[in-house]
Amino acid sequence: xxxxxxxxxxxxxxxxxxxxxxxxxxxxxxxxxxxxxxxxxxxxxxxxxxxxxxxxxxxxxxxxxxxxxxxxxxxxxxxxxxxxxxxxxxxxxxxxxxxxxxxxxxxxxxxxxxxxxxxxxxxxxxxxxxxxxxxxxxxxxxxxxxxxxxxxxxxxxxxxxxxxxxxxxxxxxxxxxxxxxxxxxxxxxxxxxxxxxxxxxxxxxxxxxxxxxxxxxxxxxxxxxxxxxxxxxxxxxxxxxxxxxxxxxxxxxxxxxxxxxxxxxxxxxxxxxxxxxxxxxxxxxxxxxxxxxxxxxxxxxxxxxxxxxxxxxxxxxxxxxxxxxxxxxxxxxxxxxxxxxxxxxxxxxxxxxxxxxxxxxxxxxxxxxxxxxxxxxxxxxxxxxxxxxxxxxxxxxxxxxxxxxxxxxxxxxxxxxxxxxxxxxxxxxxxxxxxxxxxxxxxxxxxxxxxxxxxxxxxxxxxxxxxxxxxxxxxx
Numbered sequence: 001x002x003x004x005x006x007x008x009x010x011x012x013x014x015x016x017x018x019x020x021x022x023x024x025x026x027x028x029x030x031x032x033x034x035x036x037x038x039x040x041x042x043x044x045x046x047x048x049x050x051x052x053x054x055x056x057x058x059x060x061x062x063x064x065x066x067x068x069x070x071x072x073x074x075x076x077x078x079x080x081x082x083x084x085x086x087x088x089x090x091x092x093x094x095x096x097x098x099x100x101x102x103x104x105x106x107x108x109x110x111x112x113x114x115x116x117x118x119x120x121x122x123x124x125x126x127x128x129x130x131x132x133x134x135x136x137x138x139x140x141x142x143x144x145x146x147x148x149x150x151x152x153x154x155x156x157x158x159x160x161x162x163x164x165x166x167x168x169x170x171x172x173x174x175x176x177x178x179x180x181x182x183x184x185x186x187x188x189x190x191x192x193x194x195x196x197x198x199x200x201x202x203x204x205x206x207x208x209x210x211x212x213x214x215x216x217x218x219x220x221x222x223x224x225x226x227x228x229x230x231x232x233x234x235x236x237x238x239x240x241x242x243x244x245x246x247x248x249x250x251x252x253x254x255x256x257x258x259x260x261x262x263x264x265x266x267x268x269x270x271x272x273x274x275x276x277x278x279x280x281x282x283x284x285x286x287x288x289x290x291x292x293x294x295x296x297x298x299x300x301x302x303x304x305x306x307x308x309x310x311x312x313x314x315x316x317x318x319x320x321x322x323x324x325x326x327x328x329x330x331x332x333x334x335x336x337x338x339x340x341x342x343x344x345x346x347x348x349x350x351x352x353x354x355x356x357x358x359x360x361x362x363x364x365x366x367x368x369x370x371x372x373x374x375x376x377x378x379x380x381x382x383x384x385x386x387x388x389x390x391x392x393x394x395x396x397x398x399x400x401x402x403x404x405x406x407x408x409x410x411x412x413x414x415x416x417x418x419x420x421x422x423x424x425x426x427x428x429x430x431x432x433x434x435x436x437x438x439x440x441x442x443x444x445x446x447x448x449x450x451x452x453x454x455x456x457x458x459x460x461x462x463x464x465x466x467x468x469x470x471x472x473x474x475x476x
Contacts, residue, residue: 013041014472017081017175017230021122024080025072031080035064035124038082041172042126045475048154050146051167052084054094055127063124078237079122082174086165087131089178089221090210091115099131099161100343101143102335113208113242114178114221121237126174129164133343134327135182135219136320138410139397140164140189143340147394150192151473152438156391159192161185165224166193171475175226176234182219183316183410184386184417187429190224191386191442194431194468196231196459197224199417201449202424203247205238212246216319216362218421227469228430228460232257235452247424249450257456266299267458270375271383272306276419277313278412280388287433287441288385291466295383298461307375307382309419311368313411316418317404318353318361325350346403369423376425376448381458384416386429386442416444426452430459431468438473 012020012034023029039057046052060082067080090096090108097103111119119125130140130148140163141147148163150156151171158167162179166189169177179186181199190197205221207213223234235256241248271292273280280288296302328347331339375382400406411418420427426449429442447455463469 012037013172013174015175016227016469017078017225018233020081020175021077021079025075031064031067031124032061034080035060035082035126038126038172038174045151045171046173048149048475049151049167049171050148051129051164051171052127052173053087053130053145053164056093056125059093060124060126067122067124076120076122077233078118080124081122081176082124082126083118083176083178084127084129084165084168084174085115085125085178086162086180087128088135088180089115091125091128093125094128096128097144099133099135099142099144100339102331102338104144108210110209112210113206114238117237118178129162129168129177131161131164133340134324135161135180135185136324136343136346137161137397138188138413139392143338149394150391150439151475152194152440156393156437156439157192157397159188159387159391162224163189163192166190166195166197169193169195169224169226170473172472176230177224178221179224180214180219180221181421182215183421184414186222186224187386187417187427187442187444188414190429192391192440194434194440195224195226196228196431197429198222198231198235198452199420199427200235200239200452201249201426203241203245203249204426204452206242206245206248208242208245212244215323217247217424218316218319220421228456228463229257231428232456256453257460262457266301267380267454268378269295269300269302269381269383269458270305270379271295271302272304273385274306275388275412275415276309278388278415280385281390283390283435284385284388284441287435288443291432291443292383294466295462297465298458300458303379305379307372309372309415312365312419312422313408315361315365316422317407318357320407321346321350321403322353322358323350342403342406349403365422372419372423373425373449380447380451380454382446384444384446386416386444387413388415389413390435390439390441420446425449426455428455428459430462432466
């Protein structure tokens with residue numbers, strides 16, 4: 001078990017990305033010093049966490065030296081800032097296994113567009129982070145690598161599927177991480193690890209070039225960071241359409257969190273602690289109620305209300321099963337026995353689906369999504385718990401007897417997150433407090449499509465009122 005402590009002065013690995021960039025620009029730190037500090041922190045704590053599964057230490061140091069040699073006019077918005085990528089995001093200098101044992105030797109040989117953008121902006125890629133096989137579990141464990149542990153309490157999981165990314169950021173292995181969210185896979189680990197996690201609007205961040213979409217567009221690349229400002233900075237770099245991107249949104253001309261920006265009117269914020277199914281455990285409800293009180297102290301109009309989020313789970317399960325079947329078809333036949341039984345079970349379920357089943361599921365999801373989105377004609381933001389449960393103990397995730405039973409229990413935990421993957425709305429998890437056993441609890445802010453700036457503005461106000469970035473898990 002760990003306990004919170006204050007960030008010591010002079011520890012670059014725990015400074016926000018915005019601060020690191022500014023210190024490097026001012027000549028008070030070098031990119032090399034920052035990268036060495038982050039790699040030192042990785043070497044110190046990762047053996048206890050298993051958050052990072054592949055490291056490019058020499059490559060990162062070489063990149064940092066090259067960054068320090070650049071003239072000021074050529075330095076980007078992430079100049080000298082170390083970052084990690086999820087094992088689902090291809091990069092030229094790291095293997096990409098997607099959490100799967102048969103694919104541990106796979107080297108894509110290219111940077112995905114979003115990784116390339118982070119590197120072009122001056123970010124220093126230090127390694128890749130752990131995930132469950134194909135992102136199909138609520139905890140971050142697989143056959144290929146040891147399970148990832150929650151840095152706040154190492155007897156518990158960081159949730160999933162981007163658990164390695166959130167654990168790394170929480171533990172000081174870089175201030176920012178690239179992750180991906182298909183049913184809550186950015187927001188759930190962010191909540192479990194006391195970090196900020198954003199699922200952007202569908203189409204805000206591309207999947208090119210290896211794929212133009214994941215799970216019928218339900219999966220989005222998104223940032224994980226320790227502060228709202230760093231989350232916005234990372235989104236500024238990642239966002240924008242790419243050629244052929246099916247949902248691409250126009251590039252923005254202004255930062256997502258512009259200095260001094262405020263909504264021209266008082267925001268209407270609805271809040272609910274009633275999920276469409278399952279229940280919120282008392283420890284989470286207690287932290288959420290305290291957070292609602294804190295939001296009530298901000299300059300917002302706060303109302304208890306909720307959209308009807310029912311009717312979205314069955315289409316989601318169809319989409320997951322069918323897409324998993326397509327993924328497994330890409331595994332060499334001689335390697336299928338090395339896949340996890342739960343992944344094979346999902347793939348077999350998908351193989352039994354008919355084309356008409358898939359089309360009907362998508363149509364049903366779109367109809368329900370349109371109905372849900374009507375709620376945001378009356379409100380600016382919906383406030384909910386992120387997870388309905390506390391981070392589970394290692395080895396205590398739902399097992400179930402089959403895909404649907406297991407995923408329906410997962411969905412009870414993710415009851416407030418997965419609906420917004422289907423509607424395509426931006427949703428942001430921010431730290432709200434700590435429950436028993438030093439386990440963080442997050443709250444989720446959901447906005448209308450395209451309204452990331454409004455969410456980030458409100459989250460920044462909450463962060464100022466209830467600051468969290470000065471605390472961190474004590475890992476030695």
